[in-house]
Amino acid sequence: QSALTQPASVSGSPGQSITISCTGSSNDIGSYHVVSWYQQDPGKAPRLIIYEGTKRPSGVSNRFSGSKSGNTASLTISGLQVEDESDYYCCSYAGDNIWIFGGGTKLTVL
């Protein structure tokens, strides 16, 4: 099972919105509503920010939102803030008790 495809890097200015895509296949994202997104700061464990494709855990800013269309999931961060600069990973269930991560995207806030 290959990793889900994410852009290696994205950037934006404070206040802007950015979107990170996560492309899989009909075997994973396209078949299951089980996509999650994680934020990971350097030297830290990942943090869940989106689950079930579109839902936010308690305590996560509403500037983070998720969506899905076909085999592609997306994470949008609106009103960019300097503290949003981090690495972001998508993850999907792929059937047969298997999960798969994306390659990760480094967000730079200019």
Add this chain to the structure above:
Amino acid sequence: QVHLVQSGAEVKKPGASVTVACKTSGYKFNFYALHWVRQAPGHNLEWMGWINGGSGDPHYSQKFQDRLTISRDTSATTVFLELSSLRADDSAFYYCARANYEMAGGFDSWGQGTLVSVSS
């Protein structure tokens, strides 16, 4: 409050085995699955496998099927990862993560990570 506390860093020689422990607390151990994810320095997250906290049934990524064992000790509410036939490219941080069924399996709590270094 949910806590996942992992065992300390390990240094191993190629061909050896390593066991990493993940001590859980603050929730009903049998009600949740526990996953293992690794990350080589500067690289992406890689899913390895998971164990059903209730039944103890493990499931593995095909990549690690032949040399990975995930087990649990319910009395100690601890999950273990054992990786054998270690190679240099197994050097990575290893994380345990709880899957929350109420969050469609999202990994809502993570251990602090355990660095495994493989070098001759």
